[in-house]
Amino acid sequence: MAFEVEILEEKKNPLIERLELKFKLDYFGEGTPNRLEVKDKIAALKGGKTDLTIIKKIETFFGRSDSVGTAYIYNSQEELEFYEAFHIRVRNLPKEKRKEIYKLKRKGKPFKHLFYESAPAQNQDS
Numbered sequence: 001m002a003f004e005v006e007i008l009e010e011k012k013n014p015l016i017e018r019l020e021l022k023f024k025l026d027y028f029g030e031g032t033p034n035r036l037e038v039k040d041k042i043a044a045l046k047g048g049k050t051d052l053t054i055i056k057k058i059e060t061f062f063g064r065s066d067s068v069g070t071a072y073i074y075n076s077q078e079e080l081e082f083y084e085a086f087h088i089r090v091r092n093l094p095k096e097k098r099k100e101i102y103k104l105k106r107k108g109k110p111f112k113h114l115f116y117e118s119a120p121a122q123n124q125d126s
Contacts, residue, residue: 003027005041008068016083019046019073025058028065032058038069039092048073051116054084054092077116089115 104111
């Protein structure tokens with residue numbers, strides 16, 4: 001899917017240790033891009049890690065081929081976990097991982113390791 005990302009506003013938040021972005025997506029003649037594709041493109045544009053990038057929201061408008069949204073790029077996984085709600089973190093994962101996390105959470109089993117690309121061995125608790 002071809003779409004363009006334009007950064008409208010960029011703000012460094014030193015207290016929370018994250019970069020806060022407001023962006024515009026332009027996808028003329030196509031559907032709204034997938035959240036994961038947008039996440040990858042924004043992380044690449046700003047030189048951040050995909051694991052530490054969160055798409056907070058994407059707002060679409062009826063009859064238009066553009067959207068606006070908010071993204072955060074964190075400096076560390078600890079900061080991301082502390083400031084972002086569970087459902088927002090899950091929403092920024094691939095569909096297979098989302099299903100697995102919710103399945104494990106319902107059963108009361110550890111699921112935290114699924115949030116990482118390379119799962120840390122000592123951090124397997126929920």
